[in-house]
Amino acid sequence: MYAVQPFYPGRKTSTKSYNTLGQLQYLSWLESTREWILFWSQPRQECEVYAYCGAFSSCNQNAVPFCECLRGFQPLSDRNWNAGDKSGGWSRRVLLQCGKDSQVSGQKDRFVRISKVRLPVNPIVLQVSPGVCESACLSNCSCSAYAYGDDGCSIWIEDLLNMQQLKSNDPNGRDLYLKLASSEFQGEDLLLFDPATSIGAATHKRSEDSKSRRTGRNKEVDLPLFSIASVSAATDNFSDANKLGEGGFGPVYKGKILKGHEVAVKRLSRKSGQGLEELQNEALL
Structure with a gap:
């Protein structure tokens, strides 16, 4: 990637650049996670545009439509979805058990694995073991998902944005564990x-x-x-x-x-x- 505007550490800025595919891109530096966020590109790849599919969805550049709702979620606006506007985001079909007495009801929130994805933006990174990573997300009412890899434990609070579904042979694919209400897992194995x-x-x-x-x-x-x-x-x-x-x-x-x-x-x-x-x-x- 060849930047046409210099970046100075510690200063919030934006830049235009050309990637290896010849796309002109406009990026902004996000200080909280110390990474560049793509806001615009030309020619545009839909899945690279920030929050193109809204919250709690995955974008697949090789599928039509590009945006797909995550399991356990539904469009906030069916009207906008049917009109082709996918950016409005999604809401849970069933609220999480967190905050209720799960020991009395016998129901606990669980995780479903979503494979071969580019992880959402804005994770919180914890240096803990895989088991503690899962527990940390399960015990946090605001935690929506977690992932674990060589870079440690990552958890996401509230909205999941810019998750991308990759091809099955893509070496950059990661596993994300999405937290859902236990009722979403009904059915035989x-x-x-x-x-x-x-x-x-x-x-x-x-x-x-x-x-x-x-x-x-x-x-x-x-x-x-x-x-x-x-x-x-x-x-x-x-x-x-x-x-x-x-x-x-x-x-x-x-x-x-x-x-x-x-x-x-x-x-x-x-x-x-x-x-x-x-x-x-x-x-x-």
Whole structure:
């Protein structure tokens, strides 16, 4: 990168520069974290613009749309989202347990791993062990996520900004652990799924369904529910390397569970008009 304006340590300033891709960039020095923050570039890469996708979202330069809501969050304004404005940010679907008596309710906040990302800006760095790092975030009501690596423990307070989803083979990808309410983890663990037991149950179910059709009684398909965390883990966070193809419903990924079996995971596309009913019909057939 070649700066066209000098930087003097200790002085708040901004600079214009050209990166190795030939982009003209406008950066501002953030003294609190001692790093340059990109505010503008030309030609512009959307994911490089500060807070382009708003808080609690990830930006993927290789996807359309670029912005994707993090698990457990929803748009603050559906109207703005549908109009193409992603910068408004997101809010939690379920409030964190923090501040309540979790020992009485039996519910505690938990973390979900988000892999291969460029970490959000403005972390607080702590020189502690991985276990203490997780506990530090869990016990802090304002902590939204943490990460641990060679540079130590990083935690984020309140909003997560400028997180970017990278390609599965990107060596700069890091793991971020996002704090969510325990109710966001409801469902079976796909990694522990036993296909042999499932096939036996499905055969019995088809026999019962056949009897029901002969007697004029219809039954809905009984589908097991798996937690999104376990589905994500089985497919390596829906990595491109595991993508098998794409149809009208959405992309299909190969997943691997602990018993060594491989499964196909269909992920509903935002552009698709299909949903649970169509998926049930496919499962039944």
